[in-house]
Amino acid sequence: GAVVSQHPSWVICKSGTSVKxxxxxxxxxxxxxxxxxxxxxxxxMLMATSNEGSKAxxxxxxxxxxxxxxxxxxxLSTLTVTSAHPEDSSFYICSAHxxxxxxxxxxxxxxxxxx
Amino acid sequence: xxxxxxxxxxxxxxxxxxxLPCNHSTISGNEYVYxxxxxxxxxxxxxxxxxxxxETNEMASLIITEDRKSSTLILPHATLRDTAVYYCIAGxxxxxxxxxxxxxxxxx
Numbered sequence: 001g002a003v004v005s006q007h008p009s010w011v012i013c014k015s016g017t018s019v020k021x022x023x024x025x026x027x028x029x030x031x032x033x034x035x036x037x038x039x040x041x042x043x044x045m046l047m048a049t050s051n052e053g054s055k056a057x058x059x060x061x062x063x064x065x066x067x068x069x070x071x072x073x074x075x076l077s078t079l080t081v082t083s084a085h086p087e088d089s090s091f092y093i094c095s096a097h098x099x100x101x102x103x104x105x106x107x108x109x110x111x112x113x114x115x
Numbered sequence: 116x117x118x119x120x121x122x123x124x125x126x127x128x129x130x131x132x133x134x135l136p137c138n139h140s141t142i143s144g145n146e147y148v149y150x151x152x153x154x155x156x157x158x159x160x161x162x163x164x165x166x167x168x169x170e171t172n173e174m175a176s177l178i179i180t181e182d183r184k185s186s187t188l189i190l191p192h193a194t195l196r197d198t199a200v201y202y203c204i205a206g207x208x209x210x211x212x213x214x215x216x217x218x219x220x221x222x223x
Contacts, residue, residue: 004158006158032209034210034211036213043202043213043214043215043216044153044159044213045213046210046211046212046213049210091156093158093159095158095159095211097208097209102208103161103208104161104208104211105161106151106158106159106160106161107158108157108158109156109157109158111156
């Protein structure tokens, strides 16, 4: 099956700093990528939909100025958590939509810890 | 996406078939039923999906009722590695919305 990678797999940062997470589709092109957040013992929550070459669409309650999404190419989307605070500590997961096969493939996730 | 309802948790003995139910009574005609699972601290793994016919692959079988209001995921011979949270989703794959899922414990 198609592979989606995320980098880094885990990151620890100080409060107030910004962190960038990369999501790559390794063997297919993805016009649409998605970003999810998951707190401990909870389900995945969709944060935003990222379309190549256009602005991301954010779900209700997700601050677009805090979670900057860039989808500059058909194989790369980035999520930048700006001015991170401890409450932003979470597991961030991306997925990429392939057209052949017509499926969504998920990355392994990035665990962010803000001190 | 249509709302889905799943049991919070289930137990299954190793080697037996695990049958995970899901209700999706508000599913619309063009929405599929998807099943994913998530093993602790990993990204979700696709299992199977279907529209109205039953489906089988190397991982599992999906049984969808004729009225499409519910479905059952069957893992034919559960192993300890199948311990995970299983998510049933009714929707289109252009936007996957996760519910709370079923935590499946495989007992040795």
